[in-house]
Amino acid sequence: MIKKKLIPILILMCVFLGGCSNSNDVKDASSKTNTSQNNDVNSKDQTANDNTDNNSTASNSDSNQQNTKDNNSNSKQETTKNDSGSKNNEIRPSFYGTWTINKKLASNKVTTFTDEDLNKIIGKTVIFSKEQSISFAENVSDLNNIITNPIYQKKTVSNDTIASETRNHVTLDKLGIKGNSVTEVEVINSKKYTGCSFYIKDKNTLILTGGGVYLQLDRK
Structure with a gap:
């Protein structure tokens, strides 16, 4: 059970x-x-x-x-x-550029250049720039001497000064410049010698001087 x-x-x-x-x-x-x-x-x-x-x-x-x-x-x-x-x-100087020697404008009573020399010079091309400049003094061959890294020195020259230095053979009027003064530029080489001088007539015309002659440069 x-x-x-x-x-x-x-x-x-x-x-x-x-x-x-x-x-x-x-x-x-x-x-x-x-x-x-x-x-x-x-x-x-x-x-x-x-x-x-x-x-x-x-x-x-x-x-x-x-x-x-x-x-x-x-x-x-x-x-x-x-x-x-x-x-x-x-500022770029107004005279920088390439120029052609066009003609003789005036000369002193005595110069170092003959007519034959001037015929060789007329038509030549010259350059003014920061890097180089021509040299022009008393001989045709001076144009072959290039000034590197030139120094440009400006000054104002009066008509009376030019006339006095040239015994009235050269005046601003004969150079085709109106006024009583003009800006002259002297180009100095590395030895601090003047390589050439020119007047600034206008932005397209310079007047190169050397050896008793004054030559017109036209911008090329």
Whole structure:
């Protein structure tokens, strides 16, 4: 009789224990699933954060590169402006250029040039620039002597001074210059010697003097 009572009890215990075991397995499986899902979510979040950081770094790099380009561009523009301003501020003398010896205007009573010499001189080309100048004194061959890095010294000469020095053989009127004075330019070489002298009649006409003659130079 006791055995008959125990059998149902044992069966109920087995069923109860089996249910607990299954419940624990379900809980374990559920826990593992949740853990896996959490890990996946965390992994995705981390990947998203990494991508965001990378995009931010790339954006900052692009921004820095653009700023560098802008700064370089501004620097070049500023340099160009400064160079342009420097060139504009540089004053170019009006007598710089290439000139042709056109004709004799006047001469002193005594000169070092013959008519044959003057025929050789007329038509020659001369240059006045920052880098070079002609030399002209008392001989035709002087024109072949080039002065490098010449020094140009200006001064104002009156008509009375010219007339006095030439004993009235040469005056500004005879040179075709109106007025009582003219600008004279002396060309000095590296040894501080005068290589030649000329008067500035206008921007297209110079008067070269040397050896007692006065020659008209026309801008070429």
